[in-house]
Amino acid sequence: MVAKAVETPNIGFDFSNHARNQFLGQRLQGVPKATSTGTTIVGVIFGGGDSGEEPGVCLGADTRATGGPIVADKNCEKIHYLTPQIRCCGAGTAADTEFVTNLISSNLELHALSQGRPARVVTAMTMLKQYLFRYQGHVGAHLVLGGVDVTGPQLFTVHAHGSTDKLPYVTMGSGSLAAMAVFESSFRENMKKEEAIALVARAIRSGIFNDLGSGSNVDVAVITKNGTEQLRNYEMPNERGIKSRNYKFRRGTTAWTKEAVRSLVVSEEIKSTSGAGKDQGGVEVKAVPTGAGAGGEEGMEIDS
Amino acid sequence: MELNGGSVVAMIGKDCVAIASDLRLGNQQVGIASNFDKVFPVNDKLYYGLPGLATDVYTLREHLRFRVNMYRMKEEREITPKTFTHLLSSTLYEKRFGPFFIEPVVAGLTTPTPLDPNPKPYISTMDTIGCITTPKDFAVAGTAADKLYGVAEGLWEPDLEPEDLFETISQTLLNAVDRDALSGWGAVVHIITHDKVITRTLRARMD
Secondary structure: OOOOOOOOOOOOOOOOOHHHHHHHHHHOOOOOOOOEEOOOEEEEEEOOHHHOOOOEEEEEEOOOEEEOOEEEEOOOOOEEEEEOOEEEEEEEEHHHHHHHHHHHHHHHHHHHHHHOOOOOHHHHHHHHHHHHHHOOOOOOEEEEEEEEEOOEEEEEEEOOOOOEEEOOEEEEOOOHHHHHHHHHHHOOOOOOHHHHHHHHHHHHHHHHHHOOOOOOOEEEEEEEOOEEEEEEEEEOOOOOOOOOOOOOOOOOOOOEEEEEEEEOOOOOOOOOOOOOHHHOOOOOOOOOOOOOOOOOOOOOOOOO | OOOOOOEEEEEEOOOEEEEEEEOOEEEOOEEEEOOOOOEEEEEOOEEEEOOEOHHHHHHHHHHHHHHHHHHHHHHOOOOOHHHHHHHHHHHHHHOOOOOOOEOOEEEEOOOOEOOEOOOOOEEEEEOOOOOEEOOOOEEEEEOOHHHHHHHHHHHOOOOOOHHHHHHHHHHHHHHHHOOOOOOOOOEEEEEEEOOEEEEEEEOOOOO
């Protein structure tokens, strides 16, 4: 008899709540807003030519995630891992960028193993665009995809509806105009690595300070054929000042009506007992006359 | 989300975490129950709160109970806060185009292992479709979320001892929900440390 699996594998999305949610959306003030990464994300190709340095890609992102007008996360990570030599910055609906990059990252690893060679950036781009087009833009992921493979450094943008562009410098997100202004005035071909990082940081800072949907810190990732450098919080131009007063409350300020304390087992000591009777330490063996043991008075002894 | 009301807040202290919720269940303006706890335990050191639509609170709680039991049976060990957060996130993203109306908050302590002998206390929150946020200070959700952000940002400080953390999180919750019509009607706080969990029901405004 073959036992049926308890958990049926659910591939893809589950639409069972959709009708109910439409109805609730009508009755109430509308459906809840998902976290979006307002965002400034950028990418730039550097090196090669007469710079004397290895060609590579430099990606940058801010670190603010918003839920409507509120900042949901002051330091989120928008540069997602795809493969050791490919990274993807995500703007749009935060859950979508996170899950789509995780999915394509897993598929790229399987693809690389089945093909016996490292995945190319165009492969990642094709997988992403075919997935996103299938969902007609409802998976709100706007991505800047960059990496280095056997064909050299590659930089793409992928829009939620499935269109892609291949460019030497790109910006995406609500802060893209602010960042592109910096790029259009200062980008040069064949920059050195330090120049590229400085340019990317400047572009992100421009988004952070001028765009309301972007903020907090600058994250940078530098990819060359020698490896990937992930510079988390490369710049932190918005550190909070030190609080001048202490706001701790006096203990006992809050009135409570009931308290339940659940003590947890912190450490357990197990004494092993082997053999019976004589071998146990601290146990005295006393002879007991027949009929005087447990149950003896009632006459329940077996050998009486 | 604004049908039943309710809010949850979690905070990190020194080797401890605290998670608290109000107790109101309503139908828009009408209050129905003042004993609707929204914080549930997964195991001794891991608790999670589910503010939002009450029917989804129950559905999600049972669904998670199933997933955690399967995990415990297959892995033969207790689930860690980080893994539970990702489990919850995947559960929510499955319903990406018809989501649960819940913004969960997770709070727990990770047991020390040889690879990670001094783990930091863990809190996380996510939106209705599972986008995880792992703050270093506090996590808020529910109808009073905006007010909770404000009060918590003002009152929280790092490395609070369990008793001080209790005061801070209680005052944060009580004062924020007092400014929210859809939350309140009582409050419960759980403080989780490595050797015990203290659960206190607070005396709150019942209007």
